[in-house]
Amino acid sequence: MNGMATFASSTDTDVTVTPQHLKALQQANKVRLARAELKRRVASGEMPAADVVLSCPSEAETMTVADLLIAQRRWGRMRSRKVLALIPITEAKQVGTLTQRQALALAAALSPRSSGAKLTACLSEHMTPGNGIAETIQASPSPVIGQAPHPVIVPELTPVPA
Numbered sequence: 397m398n399g400m401a402t403f404a405s406s407t408d409t410d411v412t413v414t415p416q417h418l419k420a421l422q423q424a425n426k427v428r429l430a431r432a433e434l435k436r437r438v439a440s441g442e443m444p445a446a447d448v449v450l451s452c453p454s455e456a457e458t459m460t461v462a463d464l465l466i467a468q469r470r471w472g473r474m475r476s477r478k479v480l481a482l483i484p485i486t487e488a489k490q491v492g493t494l495t496q497r498q499a500l501a502l503a504a505a506l507s508p509r510s511s512g513a514k515l516t517a518c519l520s521e522h523m524t525p526g527n528g529i530a531e532t533i534q535a536s537p538s539p540v541i542g543q544a545p546h547p548v549i550v551p552e553l554t555p556v557p558a
Contacts, residue, residue: 430455435467446503449491457492461485461502479505 434455437443445468448456456464465476480487483501485494494502 427455427458431459434459435463438464438467439469441469444506446506449494449499449503449506452492452494452499457490459491460487461489461491461494462487464491465506 434443434448434453438445438448445464448464449461461480462473462476465471465479466473477487479502483498483505485498485502489498
């Protein structure tokens with residue numbers, strides 16, 4: 397028995413029906429393989445994690461944010477936790493369930509400062525006046541661990557007359 401059932405129809409042609417659990421296994425395997433390929437692309441730098449967060453491909457919808465961050469090169473659990481704590485997003489949050497504001501804040505935290513033009517273009521697509529996203533992005537902390545989360549304002553020193 398191969399798990400397939402054959403039924404005779406009223407027209408005397410054989411109809412092959414795959415049981416539901418086998419269809420579910422096939423679908424789960426497709427998702428696993430697609431997710432593994434996505435993780436390989438993120439790890440190699442071919443696809444930035446920020447792009448995955450913003451575009452949310454179907455294979456990433458049920459992936460946790462922590463799994464996506466850890467897939468990046470030189471990212472571990474601690475670095476992932478620190479970045480997510482700054483936004484704040486839980487590690488178990490699925491990429492597909494991120495709100496627009498959370499997705500944009502996470503993408504801003506993951507984007508290197510040198511790709512500001514790309515991030516600005518993306519933000520202009522997703523922002524509408526007064527929705528608070530611009531304020532969220534501008535107030536988002538630096539993605540570099542150990543760097544001050546807010547801009548440090550250093551007052552100018554005026555020379556004291558002698």
